[in-house]
Amino acid sequence: RRNFLLGGGALIAFGGAYVLAANSGKLKVDLSKRTALKMPPLLDTTNSGKLNLTAQSGKTAFFENMVSDTIGFNQSYLGPTIRMKNGALQAQVNNELRNPVTVHWHGLLVPGEHDGGPHIPVNSGESWMPQMQINQQPATAFYHTHIHGRTASDVYAGLGGIIHVSDNRDEDRAIPSEYGVDDLTMVIQDRRFTSRGQLSYDLSMMDAMHGFTADTILVNGQVNAVASVPKGIVRLRLINGSNARIYTLSADDDRSLHLIATDGGYLNKPRSIDTLRLSPGERAELLVDFGNGNTMTMISAGDPNTGPGGMMGRVRGMIDNVVDRSFVVMPFVVDDRLPVRFTAVPDQINGDEPDLENQEVAVRQFSLDMNTGSGGMMGGGMMGGGMMSNMGINGQSFEMSRMDLKVKLGTVEKWIVSTSMLAHPFHIHGVAFQVLRENSGQPKPESIGWKDTVVVDSVTEMLVKFEMPASQDNPFMYHCHILEHEDRGMMGQFTVS
Ligand code: C2O
Ligand code: CU
Numbered sequence: 001r002r003n004f005l006l007g008g009g010a011l012i013a014f015g016g017a018y019v020l021a022a023n024s025g026k027l028k029v030d031l032s033k034r035t036a037l038k039m040p041p042l043l044d045t046t047n048s049g050k051l052n053l054t055a056q057s058g059k060t061a062f063f064e065n066m067v068s069d070t071i072g073f074n075q076s077y078l079g080p081t082i083r084m085k086n087g088a089l090q091a092q093v094n095n096e097l098r099n100p101v102t103v104h105w106h107g108l109l110v111p112g113e114h115d116g117g118p119h120i121p122v123n124s125g126e127s128w129m130p131q132m133q134i135n136q137q138p139a140t141a142f143y144h145t146h147i148h149g150r151t152a153s154d155v156y157a158g159l160g161g162i163i164h165v166s167d168n169r170d171e172d173r174a175i176p177s178e179y180g181v182d183d184l185t186m187v188i189q190d191r192r193f194t195s196r197g198q199l200s201y202d203l204s205m206m207d208a209m210h211g212f213t214a215d216t217i218l219v220n221g222q223v224n225a226v227a228s229v230p231k232g233i234v235r236l237r238l239i240n241g242s243n244a245r246i247y248t249l250s251a252d253d254d255r256s257l258h259l260i261a262t263d264g265g266y267l268n269k270p271r272s273i274d275t276l277r278l279s280p281g282e283r284a285e286l287l288v289d290f291g292n293g294n295t296m297t298m299i300s301a302g303d304p305n306t307g308p309g310g311m312m313g314r315v316r317g318m319i320d321n322v323v324d325r326s327f328v329v330m331p332f333v334v335d336d337r338l339p340v341r342f343t344a345v346p347d348q349i350n351g352d353e354p355d356l357e358n359q360e361v362a363v364r365q366f367s368l369d370m371n372t373g374s375g376g377m378m379g380g381g382m383m384g385g386g387m388m389s390n391m392g393i394n395g396q397s398f399e400m401s402r403m404d405l406k407v408k409l410g411t412v413e414k415w416i417v418s419t420s421m422l423a424h425p426f427h428i429h430g431v432a433f434q435v436l437r438e439n440s441g442q443p444k445p446e447s448i449g450w451k452d453t454v455v456v457d458s459v460t461e462m463l464v465k466f467e468m469p470a471s472q473d474n475p476f477m478y479h480c481h482i483l484e485h486e487d488r489g490m491m492g493q494f495t496v497s
């Protein structure tokens with residue numbers, strides 16, 4: 001048992017399908033077949049003010065004795081966790097791959113020219129050197145490639161990583177911040193593997209429609225991980241790095257989860273929750289109390305879009321009640337040898353929660369369309385071709401050369417986003433927004449605070465604050481973060497000036 005607690009064990013091979021075994025009551029987890037969760041390497045820029053990322057190809061052993069071709073930043077799959085603070089940051093992005101990549105800083109409030117969206121490709125053998133200025137609350141953000149038509153396949157193959165914006169004051173807030181000890185970063189992804197352990201991305205018609213979901217859960221690129229935690233308060237930074245799967249996370253023993261931060265950073269005070277819905281691109285931070293020494297398994301209910309029942313697998317308006325197929329995300333075991341630094345969840349965090357009501361100068365409507373009517377071969381070439389209609393927003397599929405909106409810098413707008421089929425995670429670049437109403441009710445806890453991505457399952461109203469400029473040449477995007485939908489055109493672009 002020491003072995004899995006201390007790590008260093010080899011990855012154990014498993015077939016894929018068991019992960020989503022049907023559930024009634026508690027899911028069984030065999031800890032002896034799991035290996036210690038590893039954190040991505042830490043790339044700390046807080047002293048140097050510099051950061052270097054190289055997109056490269058490599059081989060990754062997701063299963064023992066089997067390697068898969070993958071891509072990553074500075075390593076074979078995913079990338080380092082970048083710690084940064086407010087102030088100047090000189091980034092350099094290199095591309096050693098054959099195809100163009102970008103690095104989009106999802107969740108950083110930087111101007112369009114530094115955003116790393118589809119208009120800022122880094123071609124093979126070239127570099128991009130944005131001189132950035134970081135200025136925002138502490139937060140957990142997400143960087144990933146964003147080439148239109150290839151985002152889904154390239155992120156799937158590994159081109160993503162995590163950012164911690166830190167102000168070094170978590171000690172005063174009584175919030176754990178020891179990387180990999182009591183402050184765990186967890187990139188949650190679902191992946192499909194061949195029997196030879198190769199990552200596979202074969203889009204069926206259904207996958208192209210719903211977005212690609214798969215049967216094997218990875219945390220930080222690891223299959224069958226287990227996390228060892230101290231016998232006290234542990235902070236979990238959760239990032240949904242999946243292409244399409246929406247998780248509804250909970251503890252298997254029904255202990256409370258304390259939500260302390262959403263996309264843009266800390267809440268004013270922790271919210272105690274039983275379930276956390278996390279869609280692709282969203283981040284949430286939880287405090288979990290392991291003071292009783294008990295093992296906890298984080299589980300997820302089935303995906304609202306692809307679970308059985310209802311239109312396209314979803315029961316409209318009952319998104320929280322679809323608990324048809326639960327599965328294990330990752331177990332946590334308490335290791336008494338790890339240092340306990342906090343034993344209670346603080347009452348206050350004093351994060352800055354938005355209050356933008358009645359400041360809006362414009363109202364805009366967006367409808368997310370599964371079919372814009374403009375049928376034809378799909379762009380990008382990575383999705384197997386075939387005759388499939390384009391997706392879009394307000395009846396129009398994304399066009400690199402068409403500007404969809406012009407927004408005035410320094411203003412607040414109300415955006416009303418709706419869907420008639422499926423739940424879509426709606427994301428906006430270069431802004432933070434306040435969710436005002438979800439399906440005409442109060443926002444769910446995971447939708448409070450400063451957000452940049454939110455699940456729209458019927459109608460979501462948000463107040464968006466535009467504080468970063470974006471020009472015609474380097475506009476910001478708004479899109480569905482189901483990457484297959486984004487690549488098929490459920491995206492638009494705007495300037496801010
Ligand atoms: Cu995380 Cu436009 O994306
Ligand atoms: Cu983004």
Ligand code: CU
Nearest residue numbers: 424480482485
């Ligand atoms: Cu979508």
